[in-house]
Amino acid sequence: MSITKADKPEIAPTFRFQWEEVQDCYVVLYPEGMVKLSKSAGEIMKRIDGEESIDKIIKDLETTFSENNLEDDVMKFLEVAYDTGWIRNKK
Amino acid sequence: MIPAGLETKNDVKPPLWLLAELTYRCPLQCPYCSNPLEIAKYQNELSTEDWVRVMQEARKMGAAQIGFSGGEPLVRPDLEELIQEARHLGYYTNLITSGVGMDEARVKRFKDAGLDHIQISFQASDEELNNFLGGTKTFQHKKEMARIVKAYEYPMVLNIVIHRKNIEQIRDILEMTVELNADYVELASTQYYGWSRINVDQLLPTREQLAKAEIVAKEYQIRMKGKSKIIYVIPDYFENRPKPCMNGWGAIFLTIAPDGTALPCHEAGQLPIDFPNVKDVSVEEAWKDSPGFNHFRGFEWMKEPCRSCDEKEKDFGGCRCQAFMMTGDAANTDPVCDKSPHHQELLDDVDRIAKLAAEETDNNVAEKPLVFRNMKNSKKIVAKEIEKTEA
Numbered sequence: 338m339s340i341t342k343a344d345k346p347e348i349a350p351t352f353r354f355q356w357e358e359v360q361d362c363y364v365v366l367y368p369e370g371m372v373k374l375s376k377s378a379g380e381i382m383k384r385i386d387g388e389e390s391i392d393k394i395i396k397d398l399e400t401t402f403s404e405n406n407l408e409d410d411v412m413k414f415l416e417v418a419y420d421t422g423w424i425r426n427k428k
Numbered sequence: 429m430i431p432a433g434l435e436t437k438n439d440v441k442p443p444l445w446l447l448a449e450l451t452y453r454c455p456l457q458c459p460y461c462s463n464p465l466e467i468a469k470y471q472n473e474l475s476t477e478d479w480v481r482v483m484q485e486a487r488k489m490g491a492a493q494i495g496f497s498g499g500e501p502l503v504r505p506d507l508e509e510l511i512q513e514a515r516h517l518g519y520y521t522n523l524i525t526s527g528v529g530m531d532e533a534r535v536k537r538f539k540d541a542g543l544d545h546i547q548i549s550f551q552a553s554d555e556e557l558n559n560f561l562g563g564t565k566t567f568q569h570k571k572e573m574a575r576i577v578k579a580y581e582y583p584m585v586l587n588i589v590i591h592r593k594n595i596e597q598i599r600d601i602l603e604m605t606v607e608l609n610a611d612y613v614e615l616a617s618t619q620y621y622g623w624s625r626i627n628v629d630q631l632l633p634t635r636e637q638l639a640k641a642e643i644v645a646k647e648y649q650i651r652m653k654g655k656s657k658i659i660y661v662i663p664d665y666f667e668n669r670p671k672p673c674m675n676g677w678g679a680i681f682l683t684i685a686p687d688g689t690a691l692p693c694h695e696a697g698q699l700p701i702d703f704p705n706v707k708d709v710s711v712e713e714a715w716k717d718s719p720g721f722n723h724f725r726g727f728e729w730m731k732e733p734c735r736s737c738d739e740k741e742k743d744f745g746g747c748r749c750q751a752f753m754m755t756g757d758a759a760n761t762d763p764v765c766d767k768s769p770h771h772q773e774l775l776d777d778v779d780r781i782a783k784l785a786a787e788e789t790d791n792n793v794a795e796k797p798l799v800f801r802n803m804k805n806s807k808k809i810v811a812k813e814i815e816k817t818e819a
């Protein structure tokens with residue numbers, strides 16, 4: 338699928354995203370499995386709530402971390418997240 | 429062996445998985461059930477309060493996944509309450525069930541309690557065989573339950589234990605999972621422990637059957653890509669290297685048996701090792717300090733050929749229970765490994781069973797009857813009226 342910056346992704350109901358204290362990172366949980374997320378992946382996922390558009394998420398990340406040009410990295414991660422089914426566009 | 433004590437405390441990683449075997453009671457009688465043969469001996473089930481404490485303690489240590497299993501977990505009337513507490517603690521909650529004892533009202537209550545995922549097991553794809561293997565009439569009900577589970581937007585795993593009695597139906601089984609819209613399909617080859625071990629002569633598939641089944645499984649894996657994830661693992665009796673059992677002893681898996689015994693794996697109760705009970709000690713003490721959990725941690729306990737083998741960090745020498753069942757010593761190399769001096773015995777056994785299978789199909793020689801998993805047979809096994817296993 339092709340992603341546009343106007344898309345508003347949400348976490349798919351068959352996955353769960355949460356902070357794990359003992360692991361000291363964000364994780365994605367699914368039937369009998371868990372993926373630990375890198376710090377940047379966690380920051381992106383944290384902002385996905387079905388309300389914000391991708392465009393807004395990128396801008397928010399750029400402001401929070403005082404960085405420019407995060408777009409490519411964010412889009413690359415989102416592609417993977419859509420592909421594995423962690424996130425979907427809100428119906 | 430590492431003695432129990434403080435010296436191991438700091439480098440023991442926390443458990444990630446808590447398998448809560450709530451009960452060994454079950455309305456089905458699958459002859460391949462991986463529960464212990466001595467189910468009749470487990471009388472005192474943990475109370476709701478005990479389970480809540482166990483869940484709290486394991487979660488605090490870092491366990492993120494919880495599986496409610498059994499027996500049949502639906503038998504416990506406090507299941508909803510336990511799910512709710514588990515979810516509240518932040519676990520990803522998995523229910524592993526036969527679907528017998530479930531109805532739509534209960535599925536809805538599970539959803540309200542925050543259950544994340546339901547795995548339903550099927551015995552076969554046709555009614556007659558399914559009901560025969562389960563020892564009860566349940567097939568239509570299971571299919572109905574699978575539909576309801578999907579209707580409530582659960583991720584659904586269908587689990588079908590594969591063996592000689594159903595392996596030739598593999599195409600029909602996969603068709604059924606397509607029809608039921610499974611998100612994940614586990615074609616789980618029978619593991620020969622517990623009840624399946626005493627029925628191995630009637631259950632182990634032949635090499636030819638496995639080769640054919642693999643082709644069909646691959647075909648569906650390709651066809652269903654993106655829609656359903658199909659996992660098919662052949663029985664390790666046909667491999668040359670053992671599986672990295674439990675990802676290492678006491679590494680990530682914690683099983684609690686119905687009576688509160690804490691185990692590194694749900695088969696480990698059969699080993700001649702003392703395991704702690706969570707009625708007496710905290711989960712943390714059981715996991716970190718008990719001699720049972722430290723017994724096969726690390727590599728010090730290993731014998732040759734594992735000890736000097738450069739693959740030991742990959743497979744940890746295989747399964748301790750299999751080593752024990754086949755060689756009489758749990759510290760030996762898993763005989764699945766072709767470096768094990770007992771590997772030839774395993775191959776001979778597979779050949780012997782293949783001959784039995786051929787006799788059955790070619791000459792119609794009646795095979796010995798399956799021993800069904802129920803309390804009556806368990807009592808007979810405990811009383812040694814039925815022979816357990818040959819070491």
Ligand code: SF4
Pocket residue numbers: 454455456457458460461462463498499500526801
């Ligand atoms: S394998 Fe069959 S008999 Fe054993 S617990 Fe599961 S449903 Fe019950």
Ligand code: SF4
Pocket residue numbers: 669670733734735737738739740741743744745746761762765766767768
């Ligand atoms: S000898 Fe032991 S460690 Fe080496 S491959 Fe075999 S089972 Fe694994």
